[in-house]
Amino acid sequence: MTEQTSTDVPEALRRAHLIGIGGAGMSGIARILLARGARVSGSDAKDSRAFLTLRAQGAEIAVGQHADNLDALPGGPSAVVVSTAIRETNPELVAARERGIPVLHRAEALAGLMEGHRVACIAGTHGKTSTTSMLTVALQQCRLDPSFAIGGDLNESGANAHHGEGGVFVAEADESDGSFLTYSPSVAVVTNIEPDHLDHHGTAEAYVAVFAEFARRIEPGGVLIVCGDDAPAAELAARAEADGVRVRRYGRSAGGEGDACVLAYVPGEDGGTARISLGGEEIEVRVAVPGEHMAFNAVAALLAGLELGAPVDGLIQGLAAFGGVRRRFEFKGRAGDVRVYDDYAHHPTEVAAQLKAVRHAAGLGRVVVVFQPHLYSRTRAFSREFAEALGLADEVVVLDVYGAREEPEPGVTGELVAREITGANVHYEPAFDRAVGLAADLVKPGDLLVTMGAGDVTQLGPEILTELDRRGE
Known part of the structure; x- marks a missing residue:
């Protein structure tokens, strides 16, 4: 395989070793790196169904974690990528530090892959995987071919990540360890905020505060999209507006200019339909997965897609075609x-x-x-x-x-x-x-x-x- 020299791959990641490569986030990064021409090796404690595809793309993968796994690539890795789940005692991480190999957090690697793209990041305590997936499928329906990295596999493609040619990068932004503060999106969605992951954040107040930091990471001229029905998210939006960030809201309480007000939700035998008011026009957004919360996620994806320049009709068709995410009902x-x-x-x-x-x-x-x-x-x-x-x-x-x-x-x-x-x-x-x-x-x-x-x-x-x-x- 010819080593990539394009700016699509940061120099540090042109020979990357991923510890825990079978995980949802890590395997997605590996997919994109391989598609862009990087050399990739990795390891995990046990075999994974993700390995078949990654090996077919050229990855060198070991089952079991040992220091000599770092020698799988000629010349050794230019960087070792880890997630928060990898402990400091991991033998490959220990060896990387002893050899002076740069160690990057998964989010740092993903942020590097976002460079040169218009970035949409979807965050929130609940619904971020589904919303990210809906936005991705809707943009694909509009033939925008986004790059994406999601914490679950799309039912349509069976993939959790993809290198696209459309100049847009859609990513699920994980707040669990605060690593989403690495990203600088132009479009940021916060579906809701409810204390969780207190093993890392310590207190409910600290957990809520990290979302405020995330909002401050939005690029100048970017937009924050929030569910106005969720009180902590609405409060985040108010603070962001006071700081000069443009905000769009969705939900039953939304109704300002550019907002998407949900007028009604009607469940069906297979999914449901949200009737919304958008820009003075009433439109219907159908979702083929059940639950009002899924319809609200679809409205968030609709607003994000509009901000990325996609046409409303194409987005609505894409959302109706969304078939779900693995392990989401x-x-x-x-x-x-x-x-x-x-x-x-x-x-x-x-x-x-x-x-x-x-x-x-x-x-x-x-x-x-x-x-x-x-x-x-x-x-x-x-x-x-x-x-x-x-x-x-x-x-x-x-x-x-x-x-x-x-x-x-x-x-x-x-x-x-x-x-x-x-x-x-x-x-x-x-x-x-x-x-x-x-x-x-x-x-x-x-x-x-x-x-x-x-x-x-x-x-x-x-x-x-x-x-x-x-x-x-």
Whole structure:
């Protein structure tokens, strides 16, 4: 492969080694680097479905992390890219520092790839992956061929990232570790602000404050797009306007010049439609994924697309064609009269919003949820709120906590959530391998079952379908 000399690839990234290359963010960066002609190597603790595509594009990938993985590229890497999840004791990171190889955070690498593009960054506690994905698909429908980096795979293409030729870069901006402060967008969207990731930010006030810093990163002449119905986001918008930033709002309370006022939302059998007032004209925005919150995300994407110069008719057609994101109410299959879905919701507000949409999709059937809490710190902080949200279902199976990057905390288990749930039949099952049989026992013909959480609960949907098929033979 010929090494890229174009300014499309920053010099430091022309030979890049990515630790944790199988992750959603890291694999996306690798895809774009490879498409632009860079040499890429990487490693991860276990195999990933992303490796097949990356290897086909020319990446050198090792399963297992060892110092000698840094020698996969001729001449060694010009930079090593890491995410916050990579610990300082990682042998490849230790070796990189010992050898004096520059170490870049994932967000720094992505910011380098954004150079020379008009950048749209979508941030917010909830909905940023879906909104980023909707905007990307809508721009593609308008034939603008954006580059994009998203925290999930588009159902249309199966990809989480792409190098486009349209001069626009669309990116999901992750606030969890504050790394989105690396970006300087010309179009910034904040869907909502609700305290989360307190393991990093420490306090709710600090979490809210980082969004104010993000708004100050907007390029001169750029725009901030916010949901006016969300009080913290509305307050952010007011402060940004006082600082001279142009602001556009969407939501039921929006109504100023350039805003998109949501007049009504009508759910349908497959998705829903938002009727909005935009520039004195009433238009309909249809989304093929269920839930009012998804329709609001689509309106945010519409405003962002208009700011990027796309035509309104093309954007509306693109939003109607949006088929969803993997793990965002993703249909896994049907066994008899039981439908099984999988969803990434891992914050109480997300769980509640998705279960309201699930209730409509279930029709006359019951809603059965297999929920896996994510992070000990989040479970401890929001156990009561999780319980209230899960009470919207009919049957709830609560698994134990998926710790991810955190060490276990004494007394913090899924039972913290399960014992506070009211309004639903509750089953606490700490043994992951017994959850499949329990879920199969609970469902009845006509039910809708959804596995929910940000951890490995996603593995259970296909297994539940297999077990239901076996029992139905």
